[in-house]
Amino acid sequence: MSDEKEMVIIDSTQPPPPPLSPPSPLLRFPLHSLISSRQQNHGLKFSDHGSYGSYCSRRIRRLRSSLLLTNRPAGGGRRSKKYEGRPVTADVMRGEGGRVDHLDLVAMEAERAWANAMSCKASSGGRGGGGGGEEDKGGRRRRVSRLGKAAKHAARLEGLCGFGADERTRVEAAAYAAWMRGARGLEVEEWEKAAKDFGVAQALLKGLAETAGAEERRALEERAEGCVPSIRYCKYNMGGGSEAVGLDDRADLLRLLDGPGAAGLREKLEGLLDEGRKREARDGDGKTDVVFRGREVAVADAGVRVKLLKAGDLQKELTAALGGDDEELVEKCYVKALTAYDDALDFVGRAQAKDGSKASKSAGTDFPSLSRYLKYMKLRCMMGRGESMVRALAGSHGSPHELVHVYESLLQNAKQVQDLGGGEPGDEFGREAEAQVLRLRTLRCRQLGLVYESMGEYGKAVAVLGLAQDLATETGERYEALGGDEEVLVEMAELEGAVTGDKSRAQARAYLKETGGGGGGGGGEKTL
Secondary structure (H helix, E strand, O other), X not given: OHXXXXXXXXXXXXXXXXXXXXXXXXXXXXXHHHHHHHHHHOOHHHOOHHHHHHHHHHHHHHHHHHHOOOOEEHHHOOOOOOEEOOOOOHHHHHOOOOOHXXXXXXXXXXXXXXXXXXXXXHHHOOOHHHOHHHOOHHHHHHHHHHHHHHHHHHHHHHHHOOOOEOHHHHHHHHHHHHHHHHHHHHHOOOHHHHHHHHHHHHHHHHHHHHOOOHHHXXXXXXXXXXXXXXXXXXXXXXXXXXXXXXXXXXXXXXXXHHOOXXXXXXXXXXXXXXXXXXXXXHHOOOOEEEEEOOEEEEEOOHXXXXXXXXXXXXXXXXXXXXXXXXXXXXXXXXXXXXXXHHHHHHHHHHHHHHHHHOOOXXXXXXXXXXXXXXXXXXXXXXXXHHHHHHHHHHHOOOOHHHHHHHHHHHHHHHHHHHOOOOOOOOXXXXXXXXXXXXXXXXXXXXXXXXXXXXXXXXXXXXXXXHHHHHHHHHHHHHHHHHOOOHHHHHHHHHHHHHHHHHHHHHHHHHHHHHOOOOOOHHXXXXXX
16 A cells, blocks of 8 residues: 555656647748739739739738737827837747738738839839930839839848748749849849849749649749840840840830730830831931832831831731730730821821921821821721621620621721722722622621521511622622632622521521411421
8 A cells, every 4th residue: 555655656746748849830822823813813914003002002901900910109108199010020930920921911012012113103104214304203213212112021021931931932932032123123224133133033933833733833934934024125235235135126025015024114115116116217218108009108207107117016916916826915916006006197197287387307208198098007907806806706606786786897997998088099999998898788787687587577687688698799799800819709609608598597487487387486496
């Protein structure tokens, strides 16, 4: 018994072994994929940096509230009117309280500062470092200040990731910090430093993309590709010139403008393009001719030549985009080309008014013919865009109602081309314009007949399709008389056959409806 008690006493006096605490897991923060997703969903898809900056502010408030890091009165007094922030420190990340939200908060602060800088650039309309004295100096100072603040936040994020974050997150933060430093260096024209920082960011992002999943890899590759325009622009300004970086080809530079990450460079790159066009217009023979309706239109005004070169560049870019499968890029190219033609028409109108009011250096430019030529090119671009919409609707089985509206717009454009004038009556241009009007009338009549057929109004459908059949026959004869290419003649023959079939189907359904054979509504489809 005594031995038992002694044993109990000995056991009770021994201290319990300390509990083994599990090691804290390292934090994983997919920085670039999250930022890319947020930018696309909150304004940057439409280059609205102001909306994205507002979203960043809202998210910062929510994160501070959830992390209990709201601002506190300065000096500790409750009645103080001054407040001081509660930053995310290394001590927070070292302890067990470090969370991904802490890293997200710092990243959002960097993104907000960057978005504010880009919004300021868009509102001031300046060209960054190359804008000259026309730019608002206060706006540029604010941009540089905000980009510097974004770089500081990014550097702080890189430092905080060293406490508790995994290796992949640390590399992402290093790439992000390098990118932000490059953005600031680009703004203050530190070309060598900016090129080096963008190069570091690109190398790190490419390395991360090699071992990432499909969705994250796409975001990382886009961010890496976004560094290319900035690096090439920095090399251009470092003294390599156009030959060193391949910027002589304006089409190549235009592709850079549409590439990822070129939003901040758009004004600078467009400035380079304008300089190249002005140099080409100035170094030419002093005169450029365009051909319209078989006549050469003289263009001696240097400003007009620059506008024509810009429109020509964008038209080539559009032609290249039409050969691909990117519908969004094609639509963007159409909008840019139409805008260029509008700018050229406006410039020609003002130059013509100036030339008519007083003596001008552009006394060799045929402004009326040039204006008609630009209107024709714009209308042709609009008609090409309409034809693309028709193909898209046909591919997605669009309703005849939608096609009627598109063909109505195309028909109005074709009539405007027909009414341009500036040539001999009955010339080849005029006859082609008349044939195009007949073709579009045929297509519109056919779709209108299909609309009546879908509504069950078969009598009207037969009448309209009969008119479309007559127009199709006349259109084919016109194109055959013009000696059109084989593709157009085949298209007209197929169109005439299709209209004939549509009319026969409508007549059959009208007969079935009159005789009670189930030609109306959905029953007609089953009977036929």
